[in-house]
Amino acid sequence: MEIYLPIAQMPVDPLVVLAMGALVGLLSGLLGIGGGFLMTPLLIFIGIPPAVAVATQSNQLVAASVSGVIAHWRRRNVDFKLGVIMLLGGGVGSAIGVALFAKLKAMGQIDLVISLTYVLFLGAVAGLMMVDNFKVLVLRRNMPIRRKLHEHNALHRLPLRMRFPRSRLYISALLPLMIGFVGGLMVAIMGIGGGFILVPAMIYLLGMPVGLVAGTSLFQIIFTTGITTFLQAITTHAVDIVLAAVLIVGGVVGAQVGTRLSHLLKPEYARLAHALIVLVVAVKLAFDLFTQPENLFSVVTPGGQ
Amino acid sequence: MKAANLGAFLVMTALVSGGTKAQNLTADLSSHVIGITTGFVGANLVLFGSTDKAGDIAVIVRGPPTDMTVRRKEKILGVWINGSSAVFHDAPSFYAAAASRPLTDIASPESQARHGLGLENVKLQATRQIPEPRLSEFRAALLANEEKIDLYRAEVAPVTFLGEHLFRADMFFPANVPTGSYSVEVDLLSGGEVVSAQTTTLIVSRIGFSNGVFVVAHRHASLYGFGALAFAVAAGWAASAVFRRV
Numbered sequence: 153m154e155i156y157l158p159i160a161q162m163p164v165d166p167l168v169v170l171a172m173g174a175l176v177g178l179l180s181g182l183l184g185i186g187g188g189f190l191m192t193p194l195l196i197f198i199g200i201p202p203a204v205a206v207a208t209q210s211n212q213l214v215a216a217s218v219s220g221v222i223a224h225w226r227r228r229n230v231d232f233k234l235g236v237i238m239l240l241g242g243g244v245g246s247a248i249g250v251a252l253f254a255k256l257k258a259m260g261q262i263d264l265v266i267s268l269t270y271v272l273f274l275g276a277v278a279g280l281m282m283v284d285n286f287k288v289l290v291l292r293r294n295m296p297i298r299r300k301l302h303e304h305n306a307l308h309r310l311p312l313r314m315r316f317p318r319s320r321l322y323i324s325a326l327l328p329l330m331i332g333f334v335g336g337l338m339v340a341i342m343g344i345g346g347g348f349i350l351v352p353a354m355i356y357l358l359g360m361p362v363g364l365v366a367g368t369s370l371f372q373i374i375f376t377t378g379i380t381t382f383l384q385a386i387t388t389h390a391v392d393i394v395l396a397a398v399l400i401v402g403g404v405v406g407a408q409v410g411t412r413l414s415h416l417l418k419p420e421y422a423r424l425a426h427a428l429i430v431l432v433v434a435v436k437l438a439f440d441l442f443t444q445p446e447n448l449f450s451v452v453t454p455g456g457q
Numbered sequence: 458m459k460a461a462n463l464g465a466f467l468v469m470t471a472l473v474s475g476g477t478k479a480q481n482l483t484a485d486l487s488s489h490v491i492g493i494t495t496g497f498v499g500a501n502l503v504l505f506g507s508t509d510k511a512g513d514i515a516v517i518v519r520g521p522p523t524d525m526t527v528r529r530k531e532k533i534l535g536v537w538i539n540g541s542s543a544v545f546h547d548a549p550s551f552y553a554a555a556a557s558r559p560l561t562d563i564a565s566p567e568s569q570a571r572h573g574l575g576l577e578n579v580k581l582q583a584t585r586q587i588p589e590p591r592l593s594e595f596r597a598a599l600l601a602n603e604e605k606i607d608l609y610r611a612e613v614a615p616v617t618f619l620g621e622h623l624f625r626a627d628m629f630f631p632a633n634v635p636t637g638s639y640s641v642e643v644d645l646l647s648g649g650e651v652v653s654a655q656t657t658t659l660i661v662s663r664i665g666f667s668n669g670v671f672v673v674a675h676r677h678a679s680l681y682g683f684g685a686l687a688f689a690v691a692a693g694w695a696a697s698a699v700f701r702r703v
Binding site: 154156158159162163211214216217218219220222260261264268378381382383384394396400404408442443445448449450452453 | 635
């Protein structure tokens with residue numbers, strides 16, 4: 153059975169898309185990641201035009217993050233004040249990102265920029281995570297513990313200091329603003345929530361309590377992905393609601409199952425698995441950038457096929 | 458603009474079929490409309506025709522003309538990135554041919570080129586001067602790419618004669634056919650030359666739900682954007698509500 157996607161203008165097997173959504177959802181529930189960085193390449197792999205993949209993926213992430221935030225909110229694991237500051241930066245980031253996306257697409261360099269940013273960000277994050285995991289698992293050293301409640305780094309002393317009671321932080325508002333901005337850019341350009349970079353940034357740069365990080369980053373991801381979906385809908389017209397619906401159904405079911413199974417997995421192994429997946433994607437993309445492609449030519453028609 | 462093109466085309470078609478040439482060649486399609494629905498998996502059309510002169514038949518189906526950009530990846534600082542490019546103006550977005558005998562047997566090389574008979578003779582006009590052999594490379598890349606996604610057909614489908622005068626050809630349109638106005642050109646060939654020709658129009662359009670979605674996405678983009686968001690928020694909320702009770 154196949155269904156015709158009205159915006160991508162091609163038929164797909166809904167079971168394949170459903171399975172992809174479920175698999176990525178399962179991983180995201182299990183490992184506490186958004187999974188966008190896996191979904192976008194998968195969609196492109198089954199032939200969805202990159203522009204449609206990125207735009208539709210942001211719509212799917214809205215559903216995934218809403219469902220995630222509700223779960224975290226029930227456990228009071230969301231710092232709304234910090235989240236709002238981050239999403240102010242995120243809104244600006246995604247607006248600039250969507251404009252940049254349209255510009256790069258016209259120049260024919262969007263694929264390169266997507267690949268390069270993936271390799272750069274994923275590589276850096278995977279590297280950091282691997283080093284941490286190596287310390288924990290091999291050297292049997294514990295994760296860095298905050299010795300004091302107020303352990304400040306130089307960045308915290310930037311102007312516009314603000315109190316965040318939920319996270320027990322007194323830091324410059326510019327910091328979450330900047331982190332949100334980068335997150336917003338990534339949603340628009342890479343079609344991902346950016347959780348894989350927001351989460352470590354919030355832990356290492358802001359010094360936020362680890363328990364609040366996932367819920368708060370998801371909270372701001374709702375808005376950055378939401379703004380991006382809307383901007384993509386009115387500029388590139390590339391949001392395919394039929395594709396999004398199938399992805400959402402697969403994704404939410406997978407995520408719920410994953411969340412339920414996640415207690416079976418030790419956190420350090422979950423982190424290691426996360427780091428490995430990020431690393432594999434980064435290495436694959438880097439490999440593609442540096443080796444001669446099988447087909448040097450690509451054809452673009454206005455229809456986006 | 459599309460409507461204007463279509464109008465011009467219909468007038469042209471009427472002129473051709475009303476002209477003197479149509480006297481010894483008549484052909485028509487089993488349907489002039491292909492509707493793309495949500496369940497669309499491609500369509501089969503049958504072309505029927507008759508001729509009162511001896512000769513061979515060639516059928517060329519061309520999709521609505523569009524500008525196609527071909528980009529070539531080049532190695533810059535060790536990274537493969539899109540470098541030089543060529544834009545082909547008004548390239549057919551779909552191409553398929555059918556013939557009663559191999560095209561090389563029934564048409565001279567000149568008429569193959571003039572009438573675009575066979576994939577290698579598709580008319581592709583670059584928007585700017587590109588030196589050979591570069592141009593041929595871009596051209597070949599375009600043909601290969603479109604063939605790979607099934608929108609250009611290299612193999613020539615059979616046109617079968619039922620008796621002396623009647624002929625038919627089966628034509629397949631894959632699920633990813635571009636929408637718009639297609640031209641179906643039927644040529645009667647004799648002595649290597651096209652002696653008579655008729656052109657019919659075929660419309661490929663989205664209908665029903667998939668058309669509704671497409672139209673709303675383009676004409677009421679803000680509404681569509683809000684709709685997509687509302688749907689996603691509702692789905693996310695519903696999922697957590699449902700699974701909370703499980």
